[in-house]
Amino acid sequence: MNKKSVRDVEVAGKRVFVRVDFNVPMENGAITDDTRIRETLPTIKYLIENGAKVILASHLGRPKGQVVESMRLTEAGVRLSQLLGKPVVKTDEAIGDSVKAAVAALQEGDVLLLENVRFYEGEEKNDPELAKAFAELADLFVNDAFGAAHRAHASTEGIAHHLPAVAGLLMEKELDVLGRALLKPERPFTAIVGGSKVKDKIDVINKMIEIADNIIIGGGLSYTFFKAQGHEIGQSLCDNSKLDLALEFIEKAKSLGKQFLLPVDIVITDEFSAKANTKIVEVDGIPADWEGIDIGPKTREIYANVIKDSKLVVWNGPMGVFEIEPFSHGTRAVAQACAETSAYTVIGGGDSAAAAEKFGLADKMDHISTGGGASLEFMEGKALPGVVALNDK
Numbered sequence: 001m002n003k004k005s006v007r008d009v010e011v012a013g014k015r016v017f018v019r020v021d022f023n024v025p026m027e028n029g030a031i032t033d034d035t036r037i038r039e040t041l042p043t044i045k046y047l048i049e050n051g052a053k054v055i056l057a058s059h060l061g062r063p064k065g066q067v068v069e070s071m072r073l074t075e076a077g078v079r080l081s082q083l084l085g086k087p088v089v090k091t092d093e094a095i096g097d098s099v100k101a102a103v104a105a106l107q108e109g110d111v112l113l114l115e116n117v118r119f120y121e122g123e124e125k126n127d128p129e130l131a132k133a134f135a136e137l138a139d140l141f142v143n144d145a146f147g148a149a150h151r152a153h154a155s156t157e158g159i160a161h162h163l164p165a166v167a168g169l170l171m172e173k174e175l176d177v178l179g180r181a182l183l184k185p186e187r188p189f190t191a192i193v194g195g196s197k198v199k200d201k202i203d204v205i206n207k208m209i210e211i212a213d214n215i216i217i218g219g220g221l222s223y224t225f226f227k228a229q230g231h232e233i234g235q236s237l238c239d240n241s242k243l244d245l246a247l248e249f250i251e252k253a254k255s256l257g258k259q260f261l262l263p264v265d266i267v268i269t270d271e272f273s274a275k276a277n278t279k280i281v282e283v284d285g286i287p288a289d290w291e292g293i294d295i296g297p298k299t300r301e302i303y304a305n306v307i308k309d310s311k312l313v314v315w316n317g318p319m320g321v322f323e324i325e326p327f328s329h330g331t332r333a334v335a336q337a338c339a340e341t342s343a344y345t346v347i348g349g350g351d352s353a354a355a356a357e358k359f360g361l362a363d364k365m366d367h368i369s370t371g372g373g374a375s376l377e378f379m380e381g382k383a384l385p386g387v388v389a390l391n392d393k
């Protein structure tokens with residue numbers, strides 16, 4: 001990484017504004033997955049142990065510049081305090097006199113958590129005044145919010161123009177692992193791209209055709225390719241505006257000598273529910289009133305073998321509607337193959353990470369990114385504003 005990290009600067013006695021991504025899933029006011037909080041502990045502990053005064057800031061949800069009671073960071077503060085085994089002071093605002101007073105009271109090694117930065121309109125607008133107000137609280141800015149690094153917001157990007165700005169340890173790890181995988185991939189390198197929307201995955205498929213050896217396609221986006229090839233796809237998901245592009249991708253892969261794998265058989269259903277009828281058919285066997293919902297058993301085997309023979313696997317997007325048990329077998333098979341292969345396996349956050357977690361296979365992966373959108377943009381080769389703004393080494 002060519003950016004400075006928290007290890008490259010003096011932190012003792014300093015007030016350090018740490019942007020974290022505590023945007024954790026919540027149900028009825030309780031945190032249902034605290035991975036993002038746990039993944040930030042190395043940075044927070046490093047700062048505590050090195051005598052910094054730690055000021056944490058995060059967003060939660062999309063409150064659109066308003067105070068939304070259910071989107072307060074109170075629960076995140078409670079969980080963090082449990083995980084650290086020490087008190088975490090939580091303010092009800094992210095700027096203003098109450099915050100200034102709380103910061104002034106900090107001793108070395110203390111931890112303060114500010115309120116949701118998205119309660120302020122200026123956050124998502126990257127308002128320079130808000131960025132300045134955040135910066136005035138601290139002597140150093142540490143960005144550890146990889147999950148929000150693709151956002152140019154006041155607490156992720158703007159603030160970096162007013163303070164020395166360095167990466168946290170999670171940010172550093174994410175950039176190192178994803179960067180190493182993409183810049184100097186071990187081969188054969190297999191990219192698995194699934195999920196529902198072709199539109200969201202175009203750039204990543206395009207990039208992977210260029211850098212990977214095998215491109216495995218699954219999930220709802222397969223059907224745009226099938227339709228482009230002239231198959232009947234019934235009620236399956238399809239982006240009709242991307243049919244030409246789908247054919248171009250297949251041609252591009254061929255001309256570059258890449259293996260571009262589409263499902264050879266699929267699970268179809270007559271209804272989007274666990275009780276629906278299902279059938280396994282070849283790709284040209286979808287009746288007009290049925291829909292493709294998962295990859296079939298032959299495809300699972302082919303994909304598992306490719307994964308097994310790879311040295312690097314990067315996976316983004318489920319193979320089917322894994323949330324519903326009868327349609328989860330394809331995603332489970334790919335997750336299992338990723339767990340068993342000797343290849344280095346990287347999961348690009350989002351639903352694939354949730355699937356690996358659901359199947360109890362998460363700890364068998366080499367790296368699960370804490371960022372869905374951020375890891376996608378990184379894999380597409382886009383610059384992440386939250387990273388660009390940090391100081392170079």
Ligand SMILES: Nc1ncnc2c1ncn2[C@@H]1O[C@H](COP(=O)(O)OP(=O)(O)O)[C@@H](O)[C@H]1O
Pocket residue numbers: 194195196197200218219220221237292293294316317318319320321322323349350351352372
């Ligand atoms: N064949 C399919 N038909 C409809 N939806 C699908 C299909 N395959 C996968 N999905 C859905 O795609 C969603 C994930 O898509 P997406 O957001 O693109 O992935 P990710 O979050 O991993 O980037 C899941 O909710 C899954 O149920």
Ligand SMILES: O=C(OP(=O)(O)O)[C@H](O)COP(=O)(O)O
Pocket residue numbers: 021023061062147148151349350370371372373374
């Ligand atoms: O959860 C997040 O994104 P992700 O679901 O794409 O990983 C990040 O916290 C960014 O949130 P945002 O997409 O509301 O800017």
